[in-house]
Amino acid sequence: MRALIKPMLLPRRLFLLAVGIAIVAWAILTLDWSWLPTYVANGLLLEGLWTTTYMLVLSWAMGLFLAIWLGLAQAAGPWYVALPAKGFCSMIRGTPLLLQLWFLYYGLGSLFPQFPWIRESWAWAYLREAWPYGLLALTMSFAGYEGEVMRGALLGVPKGQLEAARAYGMPRLTILRRIWLPQAIRRVLPTLGGETVLQLKSTPLIATITVLDLYQVSLQIRQDTFIIYEPLLLLAVLYMFYTGLIVLAFRFIERQVPAKLG
């Protein structure tokens, strides 16, 4: 904690800090925040925050799970598995997420209603909504980017370790679980933090397909009140706070894991 505070006590930093506080005070006092209590009270802001959170967490977890298989397919799979995996990763990484999202929502989503048996099935309740398409697009995007990272990490694990495990007679899945994956995950941890922040910053795109996330809430506030800057500023602050939280969490996780790689 002292290491954090001490560099802030230099005169020029104190001055910058004062300027920062002055700007914040100016923003609080002179900008129009009269809308804020209403939208906290009617729960819209909280709902947006919740949607953004679960979209991030779910797409992160499912995307990472897919990414492990995509990485494995590229690193160790035969060509008929490796090639599609590589193609998927290049396709995801080569096109904008917004395009993928709209492709799924407008393109795929407009195909489903043509089939009566889909409309009568249990899945229709979900396929009618927008958020499954958002979640799918975010998951695929994270899987595509992380799959490439996982491939590098899996290839980075020393071959001798895998050979030793095989010599012990471990089955292939056990090798993966005990030796290969843990070391690969340790290798991706530093990049994973950055990628998670990038994923957080991609979530507002789902507002373009009418999912009520944090960003969509701010758009709604703008529509209701004709106030442009204040909702966006609040949004920026919230996302910065979120980013800080993710960075701190990953710093904590990284400290739990021994750094030495063999």
Place this chain on the structure above:
Amino acid sequence: MNWLFGLFEPGHALGLLAMSPPGWGGALLTGLSHTLEIAIGSYILGTAIGVLGAFGKLYGGPIIKDLLAIYTTAIRAIPELIEILLLYYLVPDIVNRFLLSMGRPRIDLPPILVGTLVLGFVLGAYMTEVLRGAILAVPHGQVEAARAYGMTPLQIARRVTLPQMLAYALPGMANLWLNLTKDTALLAVIGFNELTETALQAGGTTKAFMLFFTAAGILYLIISALSGRLFALAERRARRGQPNIRGGGI
């Protein structure tokens, strides 16, 4: 080849992609050119900011360093979509207030200009970090040798640091370029008719969403494939003086 072009005639399988209306092929290509214009413009602007920012972060005074740290941290922590929206309203607002205070009439800034400025400003933060790392990778002895020859800081930058750091910077710069071409799609949200927005409009009119989004996706993939090759060539040229590590004596 004729049967191939025949597919794009009106009334055939890909007739919706015909070059002239009612086909949307021409509109898509116009969208592509808008995307490229914005991407190239903001890449140049962002690189200029990045060079200044990197030198400022490394050799600037303490206040400049702090301000640049705030710039790069804040820009990289906030979603691009929100930055674009915020600056999209803010930039014309500031320009017009400035003009009004000088007693001139308001002007409407063209969206392509605002888009380029905004994306360039955002890219500058990322570019600063990439270039800062690359400058640090240049062996320090070379800079000291240049200084010993009596070169001015500008000469050192032009003759030694910038050409040498290019080899280290180009992979990162290539990544940023690819991200930038994809970030131009975000301008669709503010209604700018670049490639993604054009595809949405075409799909909305014809109900053939899949076709147009696939076509737009292929165009994006072509951009990224071509520019990947170009950057690989550029990197090989930038590395031409360096010893080849692969198969070296280590």
